[in-house]
Every structure is written in C-alpha cells, then in structure tokens.
Amino acid sequence: MSSTRQTPSDFLKQIIHRPVVVKLNSGVDYRGVLVCLDGFMNIVLDQTEEYINGQLKAKYGIAFLRGNNVLYISAQKRKA
C-alpha cells in the first residue's frame, strides 16, 4: 500500500501484469491481465472477458482497446 504521492504514470507502471477492470464510456466492462498501455490510454489485455450489464458476453484471448473509449482502469489492491 502506497501512502506517498504518486503520479498516474507511476500507478500505470505498477499495475502492469495485474488483473484489471477496464470500463468504457459505453458502460461495457473488460476484465483481463494488463499487458501494456500508452499515453492515449490504448490498452492491451490478455484473457479478456467482456461484461455487459454485469453479464459475461464474450471472451477474447488478447484484445486491444482504443483509448478514447476508456473511462477508467482499475486494479485490485493487493499486498506484494
């Protein structure tokens, strides 16, 4: 748990290779392991699952998400 100040890019470096939830502006949820991302918030997830209205709708092995659609990226807090 980090109590010191960190910038968003520090956070993004920390959560690589962790399971994350990516929510899009449209409300669709994608859960998967974060492979990489860039300054546009383009995201690559591995073992991606797509949830619409809380229901699992599709699975993609590896998925690229275009950054302009991304609302947030969330990672579960976990002690190292």
Add this chain to the structure above:
Amino acid sequence: CLKVMESASRQQALASLASIEEPMDLIRVSLDEIVHVKMRNERELRGRLHAFDSHLNMVLGDVEETVTTLEIDEETYEEVYKATKRTVPMLFVRGDGVILVSPIGSSQAA
C-alpha cells in the same frame, strides 16, 4: 488447465505477447491475420488485416460485418435482437469508430 488442442494456438499467442511493448505492437503483430473488430453502433467486423495507422484506420479484406439491432414488436412489445450480416471484399475502416481489436485464433470463444 489448458486443453491440448488449444495450447498450440495459445503458445503462438503467448509468443507474440512477449514481443509487445506498446499497444500498437499488438496491431502490428496482427497484420495479415484475421481480426475481430468491435465498433460503435453495435457493429462487428471479422476480416484479414491488411493495413493500419495510429488512428486505427484499417484496411480489411474479405470482411464480414455484423450489425446488431434491437427490434421491439409493436403488439407484444417483445425485444428481439436482430443480426444483419454482409460481406465486403475490401474495406477501409475509419479509426474513430473502433472500440476493440482482437486477433482471432487467440480467442477461446467463437
């Protein structure tokens, strides 16, 4: 636990994962592969990726487009999802409509 049949394509996918440093690398690795593209307005495309740029403008070949609409029966007020498909031999896709791109062969569900 992976099934033996899936493990070969999964190994291929993992090998390409190792070479990916930034998101655009995934698109680069998918060139000449069949990709699944999810777009705005409930549209999905499946075709071979021939070209792309940083806007995610893409050229897809032998592509099948699926448009999903929600139709409501006027009498029963029943909600029915209708999928309309068409095939296009060569298609230019404007990048701002793209939501998701996934190489097929790495996915587990059809």
